[in-house]
Amino acid sequence: MSGHSNWPEWIYVAVVIALMTWVGAEAWEAERLVEHVPADAKTIIATGQQWFWTFEHEDGTKEIGELHVEVGKAYKFEVVSTDVNHSFNIHDYVVLIDAIPGRVNTVWFAPDKVGEHDIQCREYCGLIHYNMRGTLYVTEPTS
Amino acid sequence: MTLELQKPRPIWQIMFSTHHTDVGLLYLISSLTFLFLGGSLALGIRAELFLPGSQIIADSMTFNRIFTVHGTTLIFLFIIPFASAVGNYYVPIMVRYKDMAYPKLNAIAFWMIPPAGVLIWLGFADFTWYATPPYSIISAPGPAADMWIFGLKILGISSVLGALNFVVTILKCKHPDMSIGQIPLLAWSFLSSSLIIIVAIPTFAAALLMLLTDRLGVSGFFNPAMGGDPISYAHLFWFTFHPEVYVLVIPAIGMMYEIIPRFSRKPIYSYNSGIFAFVMLSIVGFSSWAHHMYATGMSFTEKTVFMVGTLAAVPASAMHVFNFVATMWNARIRFSTPMMWAVGGIALFFSAGAGGVVNSAMPLDFTTHDTYWVVGHFHLFVMGTIAFGSIGFLYYMFPYVTGRMYNETLGKIHFVLSFIGTVLVFFTQHVLGLYGMPRRIYDYPPIPEWIAMNQIASIGAMIIGISMAVFLANMIHSSAKGKLADTDDPFGLGGKYYYPFEAKNPSH
Numbered sequence: 001m002s003g004h005s006n007w008p009e010w011i012y013v014a015v016v017i018a019l020m021t022w023v024g025a026e027a028w029e030a031e032r033l034v035e036h037v038p039a040d041a042k043t044i045i046a047t048g049q050q051w052f053w054t055f056e057h058e059d060g061t062k063e064i065g066e067l068h069v070e071v072g073k074a075y076k077f078e079v080v081s082t083d084v085n086h087s088f089n090i091h092d093y094v095v096l097i098d099a100i101p102g103r104v105n106t107v108w109f110a111p112d113k114v115g116e117h118d119i120q121c122r123e124y125c126g127l128i129h130y131n132m133r134g135t136l137y138v139t140e141p142t143s
Numbered sequence: 144m145t146l147e148l149q150k151p152r153p154i155w156q157i158m159f160s161t162h163h164t165d166v167g168l169l170y171l172i173s174s175l176t177f178l179f180l181g182g183s184l185a186l187g188i189r190a191e192l193f194l195p196g197s198q199i200i201a202d203s204m205t206f207n208r209i210f211t212v213h214g215t216t217l218i219f220l221f222i223i224p225f226a227s228a229v230g231n232y233y234v235p236i237m238v239r240y241k242d243m244a245y246p247k248l249n250a251i252a253f254w255m256i257p258p259a260g261v262l263i264w265l266g267f268a269d270f271t272w273y274a275t276p277p278y279s280i281i282s283a284p285g286p287a288a289d290m291w292i293f294g295l296k297i298l299g300i301s302s303v304l305g306a307l308n309f310v311v312t313i314l315k316c317k318h319p320d321m322s323i324g325q326i327p328l329l330a331w332s333f334l335s336s337s338l339i340i341i342v343a344i345p346t347f348a349a350a351l352l353m354l355l356t357d358r359l360g361v362s363g364f365f366n367p368a369m370g371g372d373p374i375s376y377a378h379l380f381w382f383t384f385h386p387e388v389y390v391l392v393i394p395a396i397g398m399m400y401e402i403i404p405r406f407s408r409k410p411i412y413s414y415n416s417g418i419f420a421f422v423m424l425s426i427v428g429f430s431s432w433a434h435h436m437y438a439t440g441m442s443f444t445e446k447t448v449f450m451v452g453t454l455a456a457v458p459a460s461a462m463h464v465f466n467f468v469a470t471m472w473n474a475r476i477r478f479s480t481p482m483m484w485a486v487g488g489i490a491l492f493f494s495a496g497a498g499g500v501v502n503s504a505m506p507l508d509f510t511t512h513d514t515y516w517v518v519g520h521f522h523l524f525v526m527g528t529i530a531f532g533s534i535g536f537l538y539y540m541f542p543y544v545t546g547r548m549y550n551e552t553l554g555k556i557h558f559v560l561s562f563i564g565t566v567l568v569f570f571t572q573h574v575l576g577l578y579g580m581p582r583r584i585y586d587y588p589p590i591p592e593w594i595a596m597n598q599i600a601s602i603g604a605m606i607i608g609i610s611m612a613v614f615l616a617n618m619i620h621s622s623a624k625g626k627l628a629d630t631d632d633p634f635g636l637g638g639k640y641y642y643p644f645e646a647k648n649p650s651h
Binding site (some may be wrong): 006008009012013016017020021024026027028030031032034036050083084085087089091092094096097098100101102103105106118119120121122123124125126127128129131132133 | 189203204207254269270271275276277278281282283331367368372373374412413415416438439440443446447450454455456457461462465466500504505506507509510512513514578581582583584585586587588
């Protein structure tokens with residue numbers, strides 16, 4: 001309908017496409033690195049159920065609502081659920097994966113500082129979803 | 144141009160009419176009613192979250208029901224029916240036909256909405272607008288959940304019937320002298336969004352039936368205890384509802400295409416690129432649904448595919464923004480109320496899109512997913528873009544529908560307050576999400592940053608609430624007692640050139 005030439009729009013579109021390609025490539029590269037679980041990572045089974053988290057370490061010790069890990073070591077979470085969907089989240093370490101009944105999802109992290117962090121559920125799971133919280137304690141290595 | 148029969152008639156004549164402007168009026172009134180109902184629920188949510196601890200809502204179950212019905216109402220009972228209202232008024236006129244292709248079907252599609260609304264509101268389900276299984280199967284209390292399922296089922300049928308009607312009206316009933324490349328962009332937006340509805344909705348319709356039989360215990364499609372898989376529901380749901388996002392936004396963009404050239408007193412910068420971007424959005428809208436599901440344990444390859452599919456929608460959306468800005472460039476713009484809403488809507492559309500790029504980039508999504516960032520993000524679309532475009536268009540239609548002029552000062556006050564409120568609520572919620580506050584929570588621990596940002600958001604919501612009260616007063620008062628409008632040029636833009644559509648509005 002418009003008789004004028006439209007080259008400014010096409011240059012603009014090319015710039016947008018270039019930007020999106022760059023964003024996509026950076027995201028791809030970062031995600032590829034993040035998904036690579038270190039071979040020496042210790043496994044922790046994290047179970048979500050209405051409305052608390054249970055953690056089982058490799059040596060069989062269990063914790064409810066709190067989790068103790070040692071600074072400088074890598075941990076792999078195997079996240080499961082016994083009832084409805086939850087989402088296991090330690091926001092300070094960008095740990096996030098859904099806990100879905102019938103599936104085992106994995107996510108890993110390596111705490112680099114001693115401290116306390118919040119653990120929470122980030123997927124709606126009913127009545128007490130708002131208070132399905134726990135605490136992560138990062139401690140000095142014992143040995 | 145007039146859009147409404149001017150003679151006052153008894154209300155039952157409008158209710159039982161099948162004429163497109165009458166059905167349009169019914170759509171308009173019902174959608175605005177649900178806007179105010181759903182909006183008041185939002186005020187309740189924001190009041191509750193003003194401080195940690197219980198404020199005005201007694202328990203978390205009530206809170207969960209409120210945000211579920213808030214979302215369901217505003218998406219299905221306000222945004223979609225509002226677009227249908229505009230489509231009913233304008234599409235037949237724009238394709239120069241006397242009515243919609245199937246007038247009775249049109250009235251039936253409308254009359255399915257009130258019963259569905261009643262089911263959703265009387266049920267007051269608590270499982271979020273996403274009805275996530277297995278929660279919705281094994282945990283959500285009935286009969287609320289079942290009423291929600293039936294309500295959505297009815298609304299799905301209504302959408303499909305409406306969409307079929309728009310497609311046939313545009314493709315088969317347009318004036319033989321007009322080619323498809325000559326119909327206005329608003330009509331193009333309805334063609335695109337209706338085609339998306341027809342392709343997308345059946346998937347969710349099937350998922351709803353499976354959800355219902357799962358709840359009845361006779362099947363276990365999504366119930367892991369019976370060998371089902373909740374993730375398959377997520378795929379079915381988002382295969383419908385990611386394209387549905389474009390169903391919501393495309394008509395609003397179409398409305399801006401109607402407003403911006405008129406008030407810029409220039410033709411649109413590029414009609415063809417507008418069509419191109421609509422068609423592109425309708426296609427790539429189907430390639431991004433699983434970006435809602437990165438955290439469900441998808442493989443790296445799946446995530447990559449859906450990230451690329453999502454980013455592919457950005458250039459098309461950006462083309463619309465370019466088209467609007469290029470149209471306004473060097474134009475003699477008249478900032479009447481509709482134009483202010485449209486321009487505000489474009490600014491917020493741009494912000495929402497920029498935020499969306501962050502969500503779709505895989506590693507960043509793990510920071511934002513299911514936090515208030517996402518709440519802020521999609522509200523910038525549904526409120527900042529779609530509601531802004533819709534409300535702007537409502538002001539634009541007002542003189543043609545009622546024959547009277549709204550109060551311009553109140554309209555501008557409405558815009559300024561709403562814009563400030565929207566920025567305060569939804570920009571703040573983005574930041575709140577970066578601080579890690581999950582969405583859909585009734586109460587939160589007293590973390591100072593969370594409290595501060597929740598308070599800013601709640602104050603913003605109250606400002607929007609006040610602006611909507613101004614809006615309601617303006618609409619009611621002006622439609623009864625407003626100044627008589629000059630229906631040839633109610634906004635004083637000068638020249639009939641800006642109103643190219645001849646109304647064919649026969650008495651019937």
